[in-house]
Amino acid sequence: MTTLTDYQTEFQELVHDPNNTYYSVTDMNNYINRARLRIAARSQCVRFLASGGTITALSINSPGSGYAGTATVSFSGSGQQAAASATIGGGAIATVTLTNGGWGYITGTTTTVTAIGSTSGSNATFTTTIDNSLTTIPGQEVYQFSSANTLLAAQSIFTGIASVEGVISVAIAWGANAAMKPMMMEVIWSEFQAYYRSYNTGLQNYPTIWSKYGQGVNGSIYVWPLPSQASQMDWDCWCLPVNLTSSSTPEAIPYPFITPVAYYAAYLAFFNAQRFEDADKMKAEYEQKLEECPPMTTGAFMGNYYEGDY
DSSP, X not given: OOOHHHHHHHHHHXXXXXXXXXXXXXXXXXXXXXXXXHHHXXXXXXXXXXXXXXXXXXXXXXXXXXXXXXXXXXXXXXXXXXXXXXXXXXXXXXXXXXXXXXXXXXXXXXXXXXXXXXXXXXXXXXXXXXXXXXBOOTTOOEEEHHHHHHHHHHOSSSOSEEEEEEEEEEEEOBSGGGOBOOBOEEOOHHHIIIIITXXXXXXXXXXXXXXXXXXXXXXXXXXXXXXXXXXXXXXXXXXXEOOOOSTTSXXXXXXXXXXXXXXXXXXXXXXXXXXXXXXXXXXXXXXXXXXXXXXXXXXXXXXXXTTTOX
């Protein structure tokens, strides 16, 4: 994982200032973090799939007894895809670690977590913390980005992300036990306002249309029709990373989008020093590095050789 120290070393090499004689550590870190925010916003490379009814924490309520071998943790209830691992010590469950929060564990339903030893063991019980920030409320039209930020702050699996800046797509669960979870159709706000919000009848059903209004801390989405029941939503969000303050701060920006960071930071440093020719060279290198990133992440796509045969 790339650290602040890695960025600092590359920055110092680019500006030929290994001892921070001309650019202080404070200024260098400022330039690096400004570059990271710019790249994250321009590329939308920091993603977070926020799901309603996600288990954000799992703890041992009672460790049980008689466990041996390898413990397996299973979840049952209305949700899907939650996963955890556990260790055994002295015949009891010693630790439990949530590895996937899943989705659809809506408040009001029963969620049961069971640990099974490879040979024996029983009576271990667990406490789950479930976040329902992205669950629809009957009759409620608008949902703030702050709801996704609440979920983001509650979970510990995706680290280094500061906040949700925008939403790319929305899916919503339909039917008993979320039998389907289709993606909703997005329309621009003006169209949503003109055609869908003009129906002031309070129509309620499973929402099928959504629109984004604003962005960042004041952003929100609107849905139509109004929800008729509590349903779990999936938001595919693009986010901004936290500022790096030390080498232990996690970096949320993935490779290869980390490669242009030092170049843009060097551009800022040279520009501030009124070394405009050097600044222009670093800006050009930054642009080239950033343009190389999408092809590296898209990868090859193989079409369906069998067309409609299956």
